[in-house]
């Protein structure tokens with residue numbers, strides 16, 4: 001569901017930094033509605049917590065009808081632009097990496113199962129696997145596809161056992177959720193000592209975002225390109241390497257693998273000269289950002305002490 005252009009569809013609440021518990025102290029820019037080049041979503045103010053560099057809207061627009069307002073769509077529709085075989089191969093190589101780091105297979109929990117590719121791969125490779133998925137659309141789909149146990153509740157309130165899992169996977173999920181601190185706390189609790197968490201998030205301190213924001217400034221706008229709180233893909237919290245390390249450390253998780261990488265360009269191609277220039281510039285940025293920690297995505301494996 002794209003562009004619900006009404007602020008009435010949201011409850012607006014003061015948002016503190018969930019990691020530092022402080023009020024965000026640097027204004028980054030406006031995002032959405034009249035402050036979006038295609039008018040998507042509703043206008044928000046995006047702020048940064050300078051203690052950890054996390055970025056997020058303040059006030060936070062929370063969907064009045066719950067997460068279903070954003071995500072309650074047919075699973076095939078939601079993922080139709082993704083290639084299923086590719087996702088399954090990706091899931092398999094992720095689990096092979098898990099086995100290498102851990103030294104063995106074991107019990108796995110996939111948080112936010114989507115269409116269930118990670119669970120399908122886990123089952124095929126002989127892991128003991130379960131999923132957590134609050135959306136009944138996705139939970140039904142994954143359960144039917146894999147026959148595995150799906151906990152139908154948000155991870156932060158979930159009744160999954162403590163000290164139980166060797167591996168927990170949180171792929172492309174954390175940036176979508178409204179309580180990232182609670183989620184990492186609950187995951188750490190559910191891991192066995194020595195167990196490992198995989199997570200990946202966009203790097204909102206990467207070159208793509210820096211150049212995008214500088215470009216808006218050059219055009220005389222107080223807009224930013226961070227996050228997408230009220231339109232697809234609904235990113236509400238924006239991590240940097242610093243913010244993510246601080247959040248992991250808060251719950252006893254130490255990175256044993258850390259990769260900041262360029263990935264594919266985030267800018268969809270658009271017609272016209274400006275569109276062409278924007279997309280060309282974004283390709284250059286994507287290329288350059290493979291240096292240092294300027295890449296557009298962060299992925300890590302972190303171990304519980």
Ligand SMILES: [Zn+2]
Nearest residue numbers: 017020049052
């Ligand atoms: Zn902070």
